Amino acid sequence: MPSSRILIASNTLGSSAASVTFSGIPGTYTDLVLRYSARSDGASVDDYFSLTVNGVTSSVYSLTNLTSDGSTVGSTRLSNNTSMRAYGCAGANSTSNTFASGELYIPSYTASQNKPLSNYGANETNATAVFMGAVANLYRQTTAVSSITFAPLVGTNIVSGSSFFLYGIKNS
Amino acid sequence: MPDTSTEVALATTTLGSAAASIDFTSISSAYTDLRLVVVATSTQALNAGIRFNSNTGTNYSGTGLVGNGSSASSSRYTSQTYLKLDNFDAGLDTTPVMYTIDIFNYAGSTFKTALVTLSGDTNGSGYVNRSVNLWRQTTAISSVSFYAASTGNLATGTTATLYGIL
Numbered sequence: 001m002p003s004s005r006i007l008i009a010s011n012t013l014g015s016s017a018a019s020v021t022f023s024g025i026p027g028t029y030t031d032l033v034l035r036y037s038a039r040s041d042g043a044s045v046d047d048y049f050s051l052t053v054n055g056v057t058s059s060v061y062s063l064t065n066l067t068s069d070g071s072t073v074g075s076t077r078l079s080n081n082t083s084m085r086a087y088g089c090a091g092a093n094s095t096s097n098t099f100a101s102g103e104l105y106i107p108s109y110t111a112s113q114n115k116p117l118s119n120y121g122a123n124e125t126n127a128t129a130v131f132m133g134a135v136a137n138l139y140r141q142t143t144a145v146s147s148i149t150f151a152p153l154v155g156t157n158i159v160s161g162s163s164f165f166l167y168g169i170k171n172s
Numbered sequence: 173m174p175d176t177s178t179e180v181a182l183a184t185t186t187l188g189s190a191a192a193s194i195d196f197t198s199i200s201s202a203y204t205d206l207r208l209v210v211v212a213t214s215t216q217a218l219n220a221g222i223r224f225n226s227n228t229g230t231n232y233s234g235t236g237l238v239g240n241g242s243s244a245s246s247s248r249y250t251s252q253t254y255l256k257l258d259n260f261d262a263g264l265d266t267t268p269v270m271y272t273i274d275i276f277n278y279a280g281s282t283f284k285t286a287l288v289t290l291s292g293d294t295n296g297s298g299y300v301n302r303s304v305n306l307w308r309q310t311t312a313i314s315s316v317s318f319y320a321a322s323t324g325n326l327a328t329g330t331t332a333t334l335y336g337i338l
Binding site (some may be wrong): 004005030031062063064065066067068073074075076077079080105107108111113114115116117118120134135136137138140169170171172 | 179184213237238272299300329
């Protein structure tokens, strides 16, 4: 049987970077999956990512989230926003050597329809300030996804050692 | 390099016209787990569900977390006739919604557990759900039906892919 999950590209940062972009994504797969381990220089325990597609920064994004910090749960929403969200990025005040983890799933990324993007991310620190969240993102454009950019929202840079892996999923 | 992938696409369906369900039948028992990935819309607001082996007995239950954009909550259903993909308040409509359904030890002889994610933001409304579900049957799962559990149909373009995990 042929592989369904194929590594398209990866990026392990050797130095800090303001963002990580995967571009030139081929349209030959059915779904995309991004898995990452990340930390930023943001002055907080938890950071998270602004996520944009195809370089688009107009108000075509929206999201609904579900969050937990070890004691409380919550949910918020952003409509007609200029970016989406992805959890799974530790901040500079997080326990040292701790990198948060996350996954972003983009089904039917070449389909001519609006696109849901599912994210799950967590930052466990062996301390009280922890975070776990899921996000239902929506990209209201019918064009295929050909590039994806992650940028920290609290920090300025994603720090060295953070790693990102882009997989293509084939359904045949 | 030999192909060492443990995730294999078994079948995929994209609806060319509206339909009540997408069915995967004669599923091989050669895998450890199954994963179903669905991007769906519907002809009208409705609830989506899953049935295994066409079983309509009251053998399905689940517990979930849902965020609706203003609050988070947990709820449960018991002894239902189908696995409730969106029992936790979210429904299917004209904006694409994504589901993943991970079905563990589907060929084993114990009750079957399924973890479900639903990402259903619709720009101003919608939900994000995570749930665990149980099918209280010991028979191996050989068919999976993703279907419209209330009035209406799955819309044209709805896509479902079934993967086997070795």
